[in-house]
Amino acid sequence: MNPYAEVIGDPIAQSKSPLIHNFWLDRLGIAAVYRKQLVHPDGLAGYIASRRDDPAWRGCNVTMPHKTLVIPLIDDLDPLAAAIGAVNIVVPRDGRLFGCNSDVPGFLEPLQARIAAPAGGSRSRILVVGTGGAARAVVHALWDAGFTIILVGRTATRAAALAAEVAGADAAAIGTAALPDSDALLDESVAAVVNATSLGMTGQSPLPLSLDRLGPDAIVYDIVYSPLETPLLAAARRRGLRVIDGLEMLVGQAAMGFRLFYGQPPPRADDAALRALLLA
Incomplete structure (x- = not known):
């Protein structure tokens, strides 16, 4: 049997990872x-047990709702995945299962390719909306990369809790606010806005955020990829702002998994052809 890897979740039909x-x-x-594999929460332990002894299995990507549920079932955990509290890649290593998280490099890759390097020792200011699992990865990524963060949650209390989780004793360095107050925080000093919530996803309400006060060079980044053109990104394009869509993060996440599964980097020079395939 040829080597194989897979993505597991519930539901899983919507996953673009096999493509x-x-x-x-x-x-x-x-x-x-x-390939993709439907795994219900009550079948996750059995799935992991069955794959441990399969010599053809090279690992799996883990999507909702298993990113936290899988942690007690594996042997070794990357420190970053431990800090985030979520695993989205599991790979076999010398008879043990290793868990890590590709959300951080996947998120940072397209942003760092576009954002200007800080000048004169200043740090670019990023406003992040969200306090859930995806937001934890985003805020960890930005904090570790040295950005100045303004974190907006459904309530200021939830935003402050995530700031404390990420920055510990330095939590005061992360500005926090409630979503209804976020429009007042947007001005020309904000280099980028990141939607790290499900708002704007198919079946969800749009993110209630005005972009009118952003400067002309600002970036608007939405990690949602269904639909690819969220209301937030559409509003950004109307203003002539630069945008990053969720598909770019998805491809960046996949690249880390591919190296771990198959032992070599993916052909990123073909990204344009891949994007056309994903949009077909």
Whole structure:
């Protein structure tokens, strides 16, 4: 049997991960496959147990609702995944299962390719909306990369709790606010706005955030990829602002998993062709 990796979740039909990984496998001529596997929460322990002894299994991506549930079932945990409290990659290593999280590099990759390096020792200010699991990864990523963060939650209390979780004794360095007050925080000093919530996703209400006070060079980044053009990104385009959509983060996340599963980097020079495939 050819080597294989997979993505697990519940539901899983919507996942674009097989398209991404199988595109890269084909381009590189690797005789392996990547597939999706529906795993209900009550079947997660059985799934992990069955894969431990499968010599063809190269690992899996883990999506909702298993990112925290899988942690007690694996042997070793990357420090960053431990800090975030979520695992989205599991790979076998010498008879043990290792868990890590690709949300951080996947999120940072497209942002760092666009945002100007801080000048004169100043740090770019990023406003992040969200306090859930995805937001934890985003805030950890920005904090570790040296950005100045303004964190907006449903309530200021929830935002302050996440700031304390990420920065500990330095939590006061992360500005916090409630979502109804966030418009007043947006001005030309904000280099980027990040939506790290599900607002704007298909079936969800739009994110209630005005972009009118942002400067012309600001970036608007929405991690949602269904739909790809969220109301927030549409509003940003109307203002002529630069945008990053959730598909870019998804591809960046997948790249880390691909290296771990198949032992070599994916052909990122083919990103344009991959994006066309994903949008078809």
